[in-house]
Amino acid sequence: MSAVPADAVFRALADPTRRRVLERLGRGPATVGDLAKPFEMALPSFLQHLRMLETAGLVESEKVGRVRTYRLVPERLKLAEDWLARQRRLWETRLDQLDDLLKTLKESES
Amino acid sequence: MSAVPADAVFRALADPTRRRVLERLGRGPATVGDLAKPFEMALPSFLQHLRMLETAGLVESEKVGRVRTYRLVPERLKLAEDWLARQRRLWETRLDQLDDLLKTLKESES
């Protein structure tokens, strides 16, 4: 069943921990330790979230010595944004058409 | 474990079946049967998707006689849109700051 990239992106965004990580990375790259600090969670659990973000393509990382640094891949969020924007255009068009219809009906009354 | 509304919205969007349903509803209300027709899936499985969209607040439904009709609740998509827009503003600001910094450095060279 075609696991479209959008699936992974939206699934990655579905978790508050992962959204907070993205917000953090929006202000610049950070190491695993830095990223993990604000969370109660055990490290291995947290790493799973990072892995999920990375496989969704929303972040990328590089290890130097024993330190791995993550940064945002902003283009990837566009996938989600684009879908939502397209969706909004769709129903806005439809509401406009309804509006036109109502206007036409009102005019033909007079 | 604050299950923020955004969680449910993004999770609802994570499945292609549900996104197709939303696209369909973007063109106007439709009954369960109408919505289900394009999908191979058994009806009970499909209903679960509809339920998930409804608990996420993305759609609402009303039953008249034996027919249930679904329609989009567009405001709800704004939750997702807003988060993404805020996120974009964040990292765009940061990239601008980097840009300024680089410009400043270049100027001080000359």
Add this chain to the structure above:
DNA sequence: TCAATAGTTAGGTATTGACCTAACTATTGA
């Protein structure tokens, strides 16, 4: 050189998601 640090792997549990079939209820049109 060796103990502390940074991250990783292995493996276990509980819940939820995505599907199915079978059997049911409520409505409606002939």
Add this chain to the structure above:
DNA sequence: TCAATAGTTAGGTCAATACCTAACTATTGA
């Protein structure tokens, strides 16, 4: 009135998520 229609409920399988602890590897600074 009764068979077809529209949707619903019950219950089962399998994979993935979200967490955990324990034990490990690789790097580095004193």
